[in-house]
Amino acid sequence: MSDYVHPYRDTEFVLGELVELERFCAEAGLQDVNGELVSAILAEAGRLGSEVLAPLNAVGDAQGASLGEQHVEETPGFADAYRQFRESGWTSLTAAEAWGGQNLPNVVGTAVNEIWHSANMAFALCPMLTQGAIEAIAHHGSAELQAAYLPQLVSGEWTGTMNLTEPDAGSDLAAIKTKAVPNGDHYLISGQKIFITWGDHRMTDNVVHLVLARLPDAPAGVKGISLFIVPKYLLDAQGRPGARNDVRCVSLEHKLGIHGSPTCVMSFGDKEGAVGYLVGEPHKGLACMFTMMNHARQSVGLQGLSISERAYQQALQYARERLQGTRKDGSRFPIIEYPDVRRMLLTMKASIEAMRALALVAAAEVDRVAHAQDPTAAARHQGRVDLLTPIVKGWLTEMAQEVTSLGVQIHGGMGFIEETGAARHYRDARILTIYEGTTGIQALDLVGRKILSNKGELLADLLDEIGETVTRLESTGPLVALGLALSDALENGREARRLLLANAEADPALAGSISVNFLMLFGYLCGGWLLARSALRAQALLEAGSGDPQFLEAKLVTARFFGEQLLPRTQALLAAIRAGSGSIMALADEQF
Amino acid sequence: MSDYVHPYRDTEFVLGELVELERFCAEAGLQDVNGELVSAILAEAGRLGSEVLAPLNAVGDAQGASLGEQHVEETPGFADAYRQFRESGWTSLTAAEAWGGQNLPNVVGTAVNEIWHSANMAFALCPMLTQGAIEAIAHHGSAELQAAYLPQLVSGEWTGTMNLTEPDAGSDLAAIKTKAVPNGDHYLISGQKIFITWGDHRMTDNVVHLVLARLPDAPAGVKGISLFIVPKYLLDAQGRPGARNDVRCVSLEHKLGIHGSPTCVMSFGDKEGAVGYLVGEPHKGLACMFTMMNHARQSVGLQGLSISERAYQQALQYARERLQGTRKDGSRFPIIEYPDVRRMLLTMKASIEAMRALALVAAAEVDRVAHAQDPTAAARHQGRVDLLTPIVKGWLTEMAQEVTSLGVQIHGGMGFIEETGAARHYRDARILTIYEGTTGIQALDLVGRKILSNKGELLADLLDEIGETVTRLESTGPLVALGLALSDALENGREARRLLLANAEADPALAGSISVNFLMLFGYLCGGWLLARSALRAQALLEAGSGDPQFLEAKLVTARFFGEQLLPRTQALLAAIRAGSGSIMALADEQF
Known part of the structure; x- marks a missing residue:
């Protein structure tokens, strides 16, 4: 069994350099929240995840829940793990103090939730769903219902x-x-x-x-x-x-x-x-559900990140240990030395770091709505939350399919054997593009409610912001190539937006025909954008002689790899978008 | 349970229009083999596949083989199915008459094998492996070993x-x-x-x-x-x-x-x-294994086609039956009316038809080697077999991952439920990119033994032949757009070849770094090429008023869709190839 260890360095990098959590907390009046506290929280969560929840993952797979006479009998060990989870206060992290919560920012809760879903997604679904119930009652329930149910849901008692x-x-x-x-x-x-x-x-x-x-x-x-x-x-x-x-x-x-x-x-x-x-x-009732939907959908996107991280850690360990190939001196070497294995590992790593950056940046926008100084700022941040949510849900979960499949592939024949565990992550991940709204539903939400309904303004803001990053890359010597890759992808994004806005009204089948390719294009673009911003920060820190150079140089390589290997996919997606609905709508049912 | 029905129309189209089987058989002196005979064989195989083997697929999944005291106990029903399979003579279809075989062309055997693997891949692996053993003994065994083992292996007795x-x-x-x-x-x-x-x-x-x-x-x-x-x-x-x-x-x-x-x-x-x-x-011994390798690898590529076809049939049936959505008059409509569902179905259908065309064209090249008039012709066809084999194995099995995953996705939540069966095809398909040489191994074989070792000559021949198809498309009014798409992909292929040949010697990590993207690029290019040739034939037949217009028009749409949505992926793959090995080799082991 491969252990799971929380990738705290990358999480702290994203929270510190992209989210700028400390500055946000200071401005929002959350003086108690700082990097040190967050690191301590992540370390503690990481410990529970690694030591208690992760070992139950294989058990839960082999001995899943069963239906007893009166109740569902959960996997052996889950009840005790849940008790520890609850007693350590993890259920109440982001809830309001009025109901016994700890009132921590959503982005911190999201960073912690990554750990639970990596360690044991099946288990972590239970508190995740509870969080949704808390939100529904807190936003829409009567004072009486809130008093009757919220304290026990927040404490994890129910x-x-x-x-x-x-x-x-x-x-x-x-x-x-x-x-x-x-x-x-x-x-x-x-x-x-x-x-x-x-x-x-x-x-x-x-x-x-x-x-x-x-x-x-x-x-x-x-x-x-x-x-x-x-x-x-x-x-x-x-x-x-x-x-x-x-x-x-x-x-x-x-x-x-x-x-x-x-x-x-x-x-x-x-x-x-x-x-x-x-x-x-x-x-x-549906309006009440919509209140929660952004959170629930971002949570499922996060699961895509989590399961990918778990699959990556296992594949990396295998690639380091599996000897397969003989040097000229007769010694054997591990498969991580093969370029194609490195390509697969880097595809996983670059995707995961882009996913994490996007998940946490989107989660922080939710905090910026809650703590906005004025209604205009709140609306601006809410617009960004609305726009990014289907991308986080759709793109992260689709990427999780590719990443967990690469995890199987790196294991070779052993990947197909259930005891290895790689296939378990692959199986677990398969639900993610389906529940809480399929990728098709997310994509329709994106092109319809989030783009066409505001004539593409929210998206134009995002594209402009990405354009600023391109400009900064172009004037940063070692990142000029990455700037070109992001610039190409940005132009693809702009053209996709133009095509959608120009043609959706005249062709009622257009939006649905291009929507998933559209969502995926913007997933790659946003992921590449945030890795490019990460590279800018890494370059600045390296030049300042600050931080761990090994980690920062790896970040530069990862961003470069994403620019070389993943951003060009936007070209293929744009071509498909450009083709429109013609061939998609051409066949009669019986011609399929 | 979704039934499996052999897609005989498409198989007969490929055999008739692309392989030109009748002309080949006449030239090769196989006067007994004609389209009518092959149709009868396919119909008979289709019956056994649909009625006997396909229903055992779910049984085999739920009640897999188990280890008894003295023997492996196979799935209930498999022994009886095998008896019917053997008694109907299916084990001896392509074997030499000397050993009791029926001496049918390899391409006919391949078309029939598609049926077995669609109906029940787990079952069909048994005769597939036997076929490999027959080839090894027939090519390399002593006369004594041949006499002792071949008749019983050919008859299926062993x-x-x-x-x-x-x-x-x-x-x-x-x-x-x-x-x-x-x-x-x-x-x-x-x-x-x-x-x-x-x-x-x-x-x-x-x-x-x-x-x-x-x-x-x-x-x-x-x-x-x-x-x-x-x-x-x-x-x-x-x-x-x-x-x-x-x-x-x-x-x-x-x-x-x-x-x-x-x-x-x-x-x-x-x-x-x-x-x-x-x-x-x-x-x-390894040389003996290499003799069989082309056949075994093409067979696994074929499995990728077969499982994709099975997944498609099930998804199509579900999409036609599942009502989800309400018209203005209050009536409900099936999900096949949604553009995004149609996009997914067409991605499956277009991929499958490209896969089938490539599998059968490659299989026919094996026959052209065996029946060549002179050594020059034999060498030319053998070169094509050598070149296409890793593409058939690698690309068809990678596409099977995407196609079977779409099969799950179209089912929505039901796709994640095992009883539905869509997930079974998805799970079954996952072995295909691994066994008989992983995609990475196929890709190294392609760029190394099949391209670099002959300075890219085999590939240049193929590219020239694709160029001829482009020329024909450019002068066929309704297919000009497809011609442009194929032309772009062809240029991407040419550039990929040039980059490989120009840089592989100086950079020992290059071939391994770009190989899988290279293989996938040529998979899409070959698939698109053969669908384009199919479109040319379909267009000609339509203009001649020959054949079923519904089928031929669908073929045109499928080819167009492939050109719009799948061929542009060659652009993204070329970009990754162009990036070379730099970022892939940049990280130290501990930086992953």
């Missing part, structure tokens, strides 16, 4: 779930059929939900389900969906879990990966109806 | 295996340690071999192992490896399986996919030594 999907309503939430009927101070919920992650378990005393359902008078479509809290155990007069509610897990999915995470079919109201409490206004 | 890999000798066969000690008219073999596909089973009365081992006086490295036949049961005086030989399967691998195919750790000579018979000359 966990939360998101119940959206139904057998006929996946990407198309308009088709939701679950019913909610008013009944005194509450509602009675009935219906079936599928793909409910951590929908049940015995690790905590209660599970708090957030459920989308329709009221009797609801209009059709997405404008008739409401959001409800449905606890597994109803709260008694003291606010403690009491009688069992009419909701249960009726089966578990047999999945390609993340076996440690129970994926439940949940049945609501098989008997008298499940007691539920309305969150927010009637028929506004 | 099966064959290839024993190359050892724990410390994977890609690096120079490290092989298995010993062969002379002992009268035979040798005693001892050692351990791993990753032995179908190394044991009870479907036949004997299993004939071909084993690489070292004689006591063998020089070090690859020039000291000899090839041996080691039967599971020694033959008695009547040539029938008698006493058990000292070879057995000691464990089975727990793999990511192809569970129906037992992957054995084989132990030779635990007791008195396994009796083996030398095939070919001492120390020339």
